[in-house]
Amino acid sequence: MNPVWIIDDDRSIRWVLEKALAREDIPSKSFGSADEALAALNAGEAPRVLVSDIRMPGTSGLELLKLVKSDFPELPVIIMTAYSDLDSAVAAFQGGAFEYLPKPFDVDQTVDLVRRALEQTPQESTAAVAEALTPEILGQAPSMQEVFRAIGRLSQSHATVLINGESGTGKELVARALHRHSPRREAPFIAINTAAIPRDLLESELFGHEKGSFTGATGQRRGRFEQADNGTLFLDEIGDMPAELQTRLLRVLSDGHFYRVGGHQPIKANVRVIAATHQNLEDRVRQGLFREDLFHRLNVIRLRLPPMRERREDIPPLTRHFLAKSAQDLNVEPKRLSEAALRYLASLEFPGNVRQLENLCHWLTVMAPGQVIEVADLPAELREETQKPGSFDWLHSLASEADGLIAAHPGEVFDRMTRDFERTLIRRALAATGGRRIEAAQLLGIGRNTITRKIQELGLEEPQ
Numbered sequence: 249m250n251p252v253w254i255i256d257d258d259r260s261i262r263w264v265l266e267k268a269l270a271r272e273d274i275p276s277k278s279f280g281s282a283d284e285a286l287a288a289l290n291a292g293e294a295p296r297v298l299v300s301d302i303r304m305p306g307t308s309g310l311e312l313l314k315l316v317k318s319d320f321p322e323l324p325v326i327i328m329t330a331y332s333d334l335d336s337a338v339a340a341f342q343g344g345a346f347e348y349l350p351k352p353f354d355v356d357q358t359v360d361l362v363r364r365a366l367e368q369t370p371q372e373s374t375a376a377v378a379e380a381l382t383p384e385i386l387g388q389a390p391s392m393q394e395v396f397r398a399i400g401r402l403s404q405s406h407a408t409v410l411i412n413g414e415s416g417t418g419k420e421l422v423a424r425a426l427h428r429h430s431p432r433r434e435a436p437f438i439a440i441n442t443a444a445i446p447r448d449l450l451e452s453e454l455f456g457h458e459k460g461s462f463t464g465a466t467g468q469r470r471g472r473f474e475q476a477d478n479g480t481l482f483l484d485e486i487g488d489m490p491a492e493l494q495t496r497l498l499r500v501l502s503d504g505h506f507y508r509v510g511g512h513q514p515i516k517a518n519v520r521v522i523a524a525t526h527q528n529l530e531d532r533v534r535q536g537l538f539r540e541d542l543f544h545r546l547n548v549i550r551l552r553l554p555p556m557r558e559r560r561e562d563i564p565p566l567t568r569h570f571l572a573k574s575a576q577d578l579n580v581e582p583k584r585l586s587e588a589a590l591r592y593l594a595s596l597e598f599p600g601n602v603r604q605l606e607n608l609c610h611w612l613t614v615m616a617p618g619q620v621i622e623v624a625d626l627p628a629e630l631r632e633e634t635q636k637p638g639s640f641d642w643l644h645s646l647a648s649e650a651d652g653l654i655a656a657h658p659g660e661v662f663d664r665m666t667r668d669f670e671r672t673l674i675r676r677a678l679a680a681t682g683g684r685r686i687e688a689a690q691l692l693g694i695g696r697n698t699i700t701r702k703i704q705e706l707g708l709e710e711p712q
Contacts, residue, residue: 385421437479486525678708
Protein backbone atom coordinates (compact mmCIF):
# COMPACT_ATOMS: atom_id res chain seq x y z
CA MET A 249 0.00 0.00 0.00
CA ASN A 250 1.27 3.47 -0.83
CA PRO A 251 2.12 5.48 2.30
CA VAL A 252 0.19 8.28 3.95
CA TRP A 253 2.16 11.51 3.56
CA ILE A 254 2.50 13.77 6.61
CA ILE A 255 3.57 17.33 5.83
CA ASP A 256 4.30 19.64 8.76
CA ASP A 257 7.24 21.85 9.72
CA ASP A 258 6.74 20.80 13.36
CA ARG A 259 8.92 17.71 13.95
CA SER A 260 6.93 16.66 17.03
CA ILE A 261 3.64 16.59 15.08
CA ARG A 262 5.23 14.43 12.41
CA TRP A 263 6.63 12.07 15.04
CA VAL A 264 3.29 11.66 16.86
CA LEU A 265 1.39 10.91 13.65
CA GLU A 266 4.07 8.51 12.40
CA LYS A 267 3.94 6.50 15.62
CA ALA A 268 0.14 6.50 15.75
CA LEU A 269 -0.17 5.27 12.15
CA ALA A 270 2.58 2.69 12.65
CA ARG A 271 0.62 1.16 15.56
CA GLU A 272 -2.24 0.60 13.11
CA ASP A 273 0.11 -0.86 10.45
CA ILE A 274 -0.49 2.14 8.18
CA PRO A 275 2.72 3.06 6.32
CA SER A 276 3.62 6.75 6.34
CA LYS A 277 6.22 9.16 5.05
CA SER A 278 6.99 12.61 6.47
CA PHE A 279 8.07 15.91 4.96
CA GLY A 280 9.12 19.10 6.70
CA SER A 281 7.67 21.36 4.00
CA ALA A 282 5.24 21.36 1.10
CA ASP A 283 8.13 22.01 -1.28
CA GLU A 284 9.76 18.73 -0.24
CA ALA A 285 6.50 16.90 -0.90
CA LEU A 286 6.15 18.55 -4.32
CA ALA A 287 9.69 17.47 -5.18
CA ALA A 288 8.79 13.88 -4.22
CA LEU A 289 5.70 14.08 -6.44
CA ASN A 290 7.88 15.32 -9.30
CA ALA A 291 10.23 12.38 -8.67
CA GLY A 292 7.35 9.95 -9.21
CA GLU A 293 6.35 9.01 -5.67
CA ALA A 294 2.62 8.56 -5.01
CA PRO A 295 0.80 8.94 -1.66
CA ARG A 296 -2.45 7.19 -0.76
CA VAL A 297 -3.60 10.02 1.53
CA LEU A 298 -1.99 13.40 2.16
CA VAL A 299 -2.12 15.11 5.60
CA SER A 300 -0.77 18.67 5.54
CA ASP A 301 -0.40 21.66 7.82
CA ILE A 302 -1.49 25.04 6.42
CA ARG A 303 1.16 27.48 7.63
CA MET A 304 4.69 26.39 6.72
CA PRO A 305 7.78 28.11 5.35
CA GLY A 306 7.64 28.27 1.56
CA THR A 307 4.58 26.83 -0.16
CA SER A 308 1.55 26.78 2.15
CA GLY A 309 -0.73 23.84 2.75
CA LEU A 310 -3.57 25.51 0.82
CA GLU A 311 -1.27 26.16 -2.15
CA LEU A 312 -0.18 22.53 -1.98
CA LEU A 313 -3.83 21.45 -1.89
CA LYS A 314 -4.55 23.47 -5.04
CA LEU A 315 -1.54 22.06 -6.91
CA VAL A 316 -2.26 18.46 -5.90
CA LYS A 317 -5.97 18.63 -6.66
CA SER A 318 -5.38 20.12 -10.11
CA ASP A 319 -3.41 17.03 -11.16
CA PHE A 320 -4.82 14.32 -8.86
CA PRO A 321 -8.44 15.18 -8.00
CA GLU A 322 -9.15 11.78 -6.38
CA LEU A 323 -6.30 11.99 -3.86
CA PRO A 324 -7.74 12.66 -0.33
CA VAL A 325 -6.08 15.63 1.35
CA ILE A 326 -6.57 16.32 5.07
CA ILE A 327 -5.71 19.90 6.07
CA MET A 328 -4.67 20.60 9.67
CA THR A 329 -3.77 23.87 11.36
CA ALA A 330 -3.21 25.44 14.76
CA TYR A 331 -4.74 28.69 13.42
CA SER A 332 -8.30 27.48 12.93
CA ASP A 333 -10.46 30.19 11.43
CA LEU A 334 -13.43 30.37 9.13
CA ASP A 335 -11.48 31.60 6.11
CA SER A 336 -8.99 28.73 6.35
CA ALA A 337 -11.75 26.15 6.76
CA VAL A 338 -13.72 27.54 3.81
CA ALA A 339 -10.61 27.74 1.65
CA ALA A 340 -9.68 24.16 2.52
CA PHE A 341 -13.06 22.72 1.61
CA GLN A 342 -13.44 24.89 -1.47
CA GLY A 343 -10.04 23.58 -2.55
CA GLY A 344 -11.32 20.01 -2.31
CA ALA A 345 -9.96 18.94 1.09
CA PHE A 346 -11.24 15.63 2.44
CA GLU A 347 -11.38 17.07 5.97
CA TYR A 348 -10.25 20.11 7.98
CA LEU A 349 -8.47 19.21 11.22
CA PRO A 350 -7.86 21.95 13.84
CA LYS A 351 -4.97 21.56 16.29
CA PRO A 352 -4.61 20.33 18.96
CA PHE A 353 -6.24 17.17 17.68
CA ASP A 354 -7.06 13.82 19.26
CA VAL A 355 -4.59 11.28 17.88
CA ASP A 356 -7.08 8.38 17.83
CA GLN A 357 -9.66 10.48 16.02
CA THR A 358 -7.01 11.56 13.52
CA VAL A 359 -6.08 7.93 12.82
CA ASP A 360 -9.77 7.10 12.31
CA LEU A 361 -10.00 10.03 9.89
CA VAL A 362 -7.00 8.76 7.92
CA ARG A 363 -8.54 5.27 7.86
CA ARG A 364 -11.81 6.69 6.46
CA ALA A 365 -9.84 8.50 3.77
CA LEU A 366 -8.05 5.23 2.93
CA GLU A 367 -11.36 3.38 2.68
CA GLN A 368 -12.72 5.99 0.27
CA THR A 369 -9.65 5.64 -1.94
CA PRO A 370 -9.92 2.29 -3.74
CA GLN A 371 -6.79 0.64 -5.06
CA GLU A 372 -7.86 1.51 -8.61
CA SER A 373 -7.74 5.21 -7.73
CA THR A 374 -4.34 4.79 -6.12
CA ALA A 375 -3.12 3.06 -9.25
CA ALA A 376 -4.51 5.91 -11.33
CA VAL A 377 -2.67 8.43 -9.16
CA ALA A 378 0.55 6.43 -9.50
CA GLU A 379 0.05 6.27 -13.25
CA ALA A 380 -0.57 10.01 -13.40
CA LEU A 381 2.59 10.50 -11.37
CA THR A 382 4.72 8.56 -13.86
CA PRO A 383 7.60 11.00 -13.88
CA GLU A 384 9.09 12.84 -16.79
CA ILE A 385 12.37 12.71 -14.89
CA LEU A 386 13.71 9.88 -12.74
CA GLY A 387 16.50 10.23 -10.23
CA GLN A 388 17.47 8.88 -6.83
CA ALA A 389 20.95 10.42 -6.81
CA PRO A 390 21.39 13.35 -4.37
CA SER A 391 22.27 15.67 -7.26
CA MET A 392 18.96 14.86 -8.99
CA GLN A 393 17.01 15.20 -5.76
CA GLU A 394 18.42 18.72 -5.51
CA VAL A 395 17.04 19.43 -9.00
CA PHE A 396 13.63 18.10 -7.94
CA ARG A 397 13.69 20.27 -4.82
CA ALA A 398 14.51 23.31 -6.96
CA ILE A 399 11.57 22.57 -9.27
CA GLY A 400 9.34 22.35 -6.21
CA ARG A 401 10.64 25.64 -4.80
CA LEU A 402 10.09 27.35 -8.15
CA SER A 403 6.51 26.06 -8.50
CA GLN A 404 5.01 29.50 -7.72
CA SER A 405 7.71 31.54 -9.43
CA HIS A 406 7.95 33.37 -12.75
CA ALA A 407 11.74 33.75 -12.44
CA THR A 408 14.08 33.30 -15.39
CA VAL A 409 16.00 30.02 -15.12
CA LEU A 410 19.32 29.01 -16.70
CA ILE A 411 19.87 25.25 -17.03
CA ASN A 412 23.43 23.95 -17.42
CA GLY A 413 24.12 20.39 -18.46
CA GLU A 414 25.90 18.19 -20.97
CA SER A 415 24.12 17.02 -24.09
CA GLY A 416 21.56 14.33 -23.28
CA THR A 417 21.12 15.15 -19.59
CA GLY A 418 17.46 16.16 -20.02
CA LYS A 419 17.53 19.95 -20.06
CA GLU A 420 14.29 20.26 -22.03
CA LEU A 421 12.55 17.77 -19.69
CA VAL A 422 13.49 19.96 -16.74
CA ALA A 423 12.29 23.07 -18.59
CA ARG A 424 8.95 21.36 -19.29
CA ALA A 425 8.66 20.32 -15.64
CA LEU A 426 9.32 23.90 -14.53
CA HIS A 427 6.53 25.05 -16.84
CA ARG A 428 4.11 22.27 -15.86
CA HIS A 429 4.49 23.12 -12.16
CA SER A 430 4.36 26.90 -12.60
CA PRO A 431 1.50 29.42 -12.54
CA ARG A 432 1.81 29.50 -16.36
CA ARG A 433 0.96 25.82 -16.79
CA GLU A 434 -2.29 26.52 -18.73
CA ALA A 435 -0.47 28.65 -21.32
CA PRO A 436 1.84 27.39 -24.11
CA PHE A 437 5.32 25.94 -23.66
CA ILE A 438 7.35 26.84 -26.76
CA ALA A 439 10.83 25.38 -27.32
CA ILE A 440 13.44 26.49 -29.84
CA ASN A 441 17.01 25.27 -30.34
CA THR A 442 18.94 28.41 -31.24
CA ALA A 443 21.87 26.34 -32.56
CA ALA A 444 19.72 24.36 -35.00
CA ILE A 445 18.27 27.32 -36.94
CA PRO A 446 20.30 29.22 -39.56
CA ARG A 447 21.53 32.60 -38.35
CA ASP A 448 19.60 34.57 -40.99
CA LEU A 449 16.29 32.88 -40.02
CA LEU A 450 16.66 32.89 -36.26
CA GLU A 451 15.55 36.50 -35.75
CA SER A 452 12.31 35.86 -37.67
CA GLU A 453 11.78 32.60 -35.75
CA LEU A 454 12.05 34.38 -32.42
CA PHE A 455 10.28 37.67 -33.11
CA GLY A 456 8.20 37.04 -36.24
CA HIS A 457 8.08 39.27 -39.31
CA GLU A 458 5.80 41.59 -41.25
CA LYS A 459 4.70 40.99 -44.81
CA GLY A 460 7.36 42.13 -47.28
CA SER A 461 10.03 42.63 -44.62
CA PHE A 462 12.46 40.46 -46.62
CA THR A 463 12.49 38.30 -49.74
CA GLY A 464 10.05 35.45 -49.25
CA ALA A 465 8.06 37.15 -46.48
CA THR A 466 4.73 36.80 -48.26
CA GLY A 467 2.65 37.33 -45.11
CA GLN A 468 2.79 38.33 -41.52
CA ARG A 469 4.20 35.69 -39.17
CA ARG A 470 4.06 35.41 -35.36
CA GLY A 471 7.38 34.48 -33.76
CA ARG A 472 8.05 32.20 -30.81
CA PHE A 473 7.76 35.05 -28.31
CA GLU A 474 4.19 35.73 -29.46
CA GLN A 475 3.34 32.04 -29.59
CA ALA A 476 4.48 31.67 -25.96
CA ASP A 477 2.37 34.61 -24.73
CA ASN A 478 1.54 34.16 -21.01
CA GLY A 479 3.51 30.93 -21.07
CA THR A 480 7.12 29.77 -21.20
CA LEU A 481 9.74 30.12 -23.94
CA PHE A 482 12.57 27.60 -23.76
CA LEU A 483 15.76 28.74 -25.51
CA ASP A 484 18.02 25.72 -25.90
CA GLU A 485 21.76 26.08 -26.59
CA ILE A 486 21.62 29.79 -25.78
CA GLY A 487 25.43 29.92 -25.78
CA ASP A 488 25.45 29.66 -29.58
CA MET A 489 23.12 32.63 -30.16
CA PRO A 490 24.61 35.20 -32.59
CA ALA A 491 25.78 38.48 -31.05
CA GLU A 492 23.19 40.68 -32.78
CA LEU A 493 20.34 38.49 -31.49
CA GLN A 494 21.83 38.53 -28.01
CA THR A 495 21.31 42.28 -28.07
CA ARG A 496 17.67 41.95 -29.13
CA LEU A 497 17.01 39.26 -26.51
CA LEU A 498 18.54 41.47 -23.81
CA ARG A 499 16.21 44.29 -24.81
CA VAL A 500 13.16 42.02 -24.53
CA LEU A 501 14.22 40.79 -21.10
CA SER A 502 14.95 44.34 -19.97
CA ASP A 503 11.84 46.25 -21.06
CA GLY A 504 9.39 43.44 -21.95
CA HIS A 505 8.76 44.60 -25.53
CA PHE A 506 9.97 43.56 -28.98
CA TYR A 507 9.38 44.32 -32.66
CA ARG A 508 8.68 41.92 -35.48
CA VAL A 509 11.24 41.98 -38.28
CA GLY A 510 10.17 44.91 -40.44
CA GLY A 511 7.65 46.03 -37.83
CA HIS A 512 7.24 49.43 -36.17
CA GLN A 513 4.74 48.67 -33.40
CA PRO A 514 6.11 47.37 -30.11
CA ILE A 515 4.63 44.08 -28.91
CA LYS A 516 4.46 43.27 -25.21
CA ALA A 517 6.19 40.02 -24.23
CA ASN A 518 4.51 38.40 -21.23
CA VAL A 519 6.78 35.35 -21.36
CA ARG A 520 8.87 33.45 -18.86
CA VAL A 521 12.25 32.59 -20.39
CA ILE A 522 14.07 29.39 -19.53
CA ALA A 523 17.45 29.08 -21.21
CA ALA A 524 19.78 26.09 -21.45
CA THR A 525 23.31 25.41 -22.59
CA HIS A 526 25.98 22.73 -22.44
CA GLN A 527 28.66 25.43 -22.49
CA ASN A 528 30.32 27.41 -19.72
CA LEU A 529 28.78 30.85 -20.26
CA GLU A 530 31.29 32.52 -17.93
CA ASP A 531 34.05 31.34 -20.29
CA ARG A 532 32.05 32.55 -23.31
CA VAL A 533 31.72 35.96 -21.62
CA ARG A 534 35.49 36.13 -20.96
CA GLN A 535 36.16 35.22 -24.59
CA GLY A 536 33.85 38.00 -25.78
CA LEU A 537 31.44 35.52 -27.38
CA PHE A 538 28.50 36.15 -25.04
CA ARG A 539 27.23 39.44 -23.64
CA GLU A 540 27.93 39.80 -19.94
CA ASP A 541 24.78 41.85 -19.33
CA LEU A 542 22.64 39.18 -21.05
CA PHE A 543 24.35 36.46 -18.98
CA HIS A 544 23.37 38.25 -15.77
CA ARG A 545 19.79 38.69 -17.05
CA LEU A 546 19.53 34.95 -17.71
CA ASN A 547 21.43 33.82 -14.63
CA VAL A 548 18.66 34.61 -12.11
CA ILE A 549 18.18 30.97 -11.02
CA ARG A 550 20.67 28.41 -12.22
CA LEU A 551 20.12 24.64 -12.27
CA ARG A 552 22.92 22.21 -13.03
CA LEU A 553 21.98 18.81 -14.40
CA PRO A 554 24.54 16.14 -13.47
CA PRO A 555 25.96 13.88 -16.18
CA MET A 556 25.29 10.14 -16.01
CA ARG A 557 28.75 9.40 -14.59
CA GLU A 558 27.85 11.46 -11.49
CA ARG A 559 24.58 9.61 -10.86
CA ARG A 560 25.44 5.99 -11.55
CA GLU A 561 22.96 4.79 -8.93
CA ASP A 562 20.20 6.02 -11.27
CA ILE A 563 21.28 3.75 -14.14
CA PRO A 564 19.35 0.62 -12.95
CA PRO A 565 15.97 2.38 -12.37
CA LEU A 566 16.35 4.43 -15.55
CA THR A 567 17.14 1.26 -17.51
CA ARG A 568 14.05 -0.50 -16.18
CA HIS A 569 11.92 2.56 -16.94
CA PHE A 570 13.17 2.90 -20.53
CA LEU A 571 12.84 -0.84 -21.22
CA ALA A 572 9.22 -0.71 -20.04
CA LYS A 573 8.58 2.42 -22.13
CA SER A 574 10.10 0.89 -25.27
CA ALA A 575 8.09 -2.30 -24.77
CA GLN A 576 4.89 -0.26 -24.45
CA ASP A 577 5.72 1.76 -27.57
CA LEU A 578 6.38 -1.43 -29.57
CA ASN A 579 3.51 -3.40 -27.96
CA VAL A 580 5.79 -6.24 -26.83
CA GLU A 581 6.64 -7.87 -23.51
CA PRO A 582 9.18 -5.80 -21.56
CA LYS A 583 12.66 -7.24 -21.26
CA ARG A 584 14.83 -7.06 -18.18
CA LEU A 585 18.57 -7.01 -17.51
CA SER A 586 20.33 -9.58 -15.39
CA GLU A 587 22.08 -8.34 -12.26
CA ALA A 588 25.45 -8.80 -13.99
CA ALA A 589 24.30 -6.73 -16.98
CA LEU A 590 22.95 -3.99 -14.70
CA ARG A 591 26.24 -3.84 -12.79
CA TYR A 592 28.12 -3.71 -16.08
CA LEU A 593 26.01 -0.83 -17.40
CA ALA A 594 26.43 1.04 -14.13
CA SER A 595 30.21 0.91 -14.60
CA LEU A 596 30.11 2.63 -18.02
CA GLU A 597 30.66 6.32 -18.71
CA PHE A 598 27.64 7.03 -20.97
CA PRO A 599 29.03 10.19 -22.61
CA GLY A 600 25.61 10.67 -24.26
CA ASN A 601 24.02 10.61 -20.80
CA VAL A 602 20.31 9.77 -20.33
CA ARG A 603 19.58 10.05 -24.06
CA GLN A 604 22.24 7.43 -24.84
CA LEU A 605 20.80 5.10 -22.18
CA GLU A 606 17.27 5.53 -23.57
CA ASN A 607 18.46 4.75 -27.10
CA LEU A 608 20.31 1.69 -25.79
CA CYS A 609 17.14 0.38 -24.11
CA HIS A 610 15.19 0.80 -27.34
CA TRP A 611 17.94 -1.10 -29.22
CA LEU A 612 17.84 -3.91 -26.64
CA THR A 613 14.05 -4.16 -26.84
CA VAL A 614 14.33 -4.71 -30.59
CA MET A 615 17.60 -6.62 -30.90
CA ALA A 616 18.26 -8.66 -27.74
CA PRO A 617 17.32 -12.32 -28.39
CA GLY A 618 15.84 -13.28 -24.99
CA GLN A 619 13.65 -11.73 -22.32
CA VAL A 620 16.57 -11.57 -19.87
CA ILE A 621 19.41 -9.45 -21.22
CA GLU A 622 22.96 -10.56 -20.37
CA VAL A 623 26.25 -8.69 -20.85
CA ALA A 624 26.84 -10.66 -24.06
CA ASP A 625 23.60 -9.21 -25.51
CA LEU A 626 24.82 -5.61 -25.22
CA PRO A 627 26.10 -3.83 -28.35
CA ALA A 628 29.71 -4.67 -29.19
CA GLU A 629 30.89 -1.08 -28.73
CA LEU A 630 29.69 -1.09 -25.11
CA ARG A 631 31.27 -4.47 -24.37
CA GLU A 632 34.57 -3.14 -25.72
CA GLU A 633 34.54 -0.05 -23.48
CA THR A 634 35.96 -1.74 -20.41
CA GLN A 635 38.87 -3.03 -22.50
CA LYS A 636 40.12 0.54 -22.95
CA PRO A 637 42.85 1.62 -20.51
CA GLY A 638 41.42 3.39 -17.49
CA SER A 639 37.79 2.83 -18.51
CA PHE A 640 36.85 0.36 -15.76
CA ASP A 641 35.63 2.02 -12.59
CA TRP A 642 36.65 -0.46 -9.87
CA LEU A 643 35.36 1.84 -7.14
CA HIS A 644 31.88 1.68 -8.63
CA SER A 645 32.09 -2.12 -8.75
CA LEU A 646 33.18 -2.03 -5.12
CA ALA A 647 30.16 0.13 -4.33
CA SER A 648 27.84 -2.30 -6.12
CA GLU A 649 29.29 -5.21 -4.15
CA ALA A 650 28.85 -3.25 -0.93
CA ASP A 651 25.20 -2.58 -1.79
CA GLY A 652 24.62 -6.31 -2.29
CA LEU A 653 26.25 -7.25 1.01
CA ILE A 654 24.42 -4.53 2.92
CA ALA A 655 21.15 -6.00 1.69
CA ALA A 656 22.09 -9.67 2.19
CA HIS A 657 24.41 -9.64 5.25
CA PRO A 658 23.82 -6.55 7.39
CA GLY A 659 26.27 -6.29 10.26
CA GLU A 660 28.97 -8.29 8.43
CA VAL A 661 29.78 -5.98 5.54
CA PHE A 662 32.91 -4.20 6.79
CA ASP A 663 34.62 -7.36 8.03
CA ARG A 664 33.81 -9.37 4.89
CA MET A 665 34.92 -6.68 2.45
CA THR A 666 38.06 -5.78 4.40
CA ARG A 667 39.19 -9.41 4.49
CA ASP A 668 38.49 -9.88 0.76
CA PHE A 669 40.32 -6.64 -0.05
CA GLU A 670 43.42 -7.55 2.00
CA ARG A 671 43.41 -11.13 0.73
CA THR A 672 43.34 -9.96 -2.89
CA LEU A 673 46.16 -7.43 -2.42
CA ILE A 674 48.46 -9.91 -0.66
CA ARG A 675 47.79 -12.67 -3.18
CA ARG A 676 48.65 -10.38 -6.11
CA ALA A 677 51.79 -9.12 -4.43
CA LEU A 678 52.93 -12.69 -3.64
CA ALA A 679 52.19 -13.69 -7.22
CA ALA A 680 54.31 -10.79 -8.48
CA THR A 681 57.29 -11.81 -6.28
CA GLY A 682 57.02 -15.57 -6.72
CA GLY A 683 55.89 -16.02 -3.11
CA ARG A 684 58.71 -13.98 -1.50
CA ARG A 685 57.05 -12.32 1.46
CA ILE A 686 59.59 -9.58 2.22
CA GLU A 687 59.52 -8.35 -1.38
CA ALA A 688 55.70 -8.60 -1.44
CA ALA A 689 55.53 -6.49 1.74
CA GLN A 690 57.79 -3.89 0.11
CA LEU A 691 55.57 -3.77 -2.97
CA LEU A 692 52.52 -3.19 -0.77
CA GLY A 693 54.25 -0.69 1.49
CA ILE A 694 53.75 -2.69 4.71
CA GLY A 695 56.14 -4.32 7.16
CA ARG A 696 57.27 -7.95 6.94
CA ASN A 697 55.73 -8.71 10.34
CA THR A 698 52.45 -7.29 9.13
CA ILE A 699 52.36 -9.40 5.98
CA THR A 700 53.23 -12.53 7.96
CA ARG A 701 50.43 -11.86 10.44
CA LYS A 702 47.92 -11.09 7.67
CA ILE A 703 48.83 -14.29 5.79
CA GLN A 704 48.06 -16.29 8.92
CA GLU A 705 44.85 -14.40 9.74
CA LEU A 706 43.51 -14.62 6.19
CA GLY A 707 44.35 -18.30 5.73
CA LEU A 708 46.84 -17.71 2.94
CA GLU A 709 49.47 -20.13 4.27
CA GLU A 710 50.62 -22.54 1.61
CA PRO A 711 49.81 -26.16 2.59
CA GLN A 712 52.91 -28.15 3.60
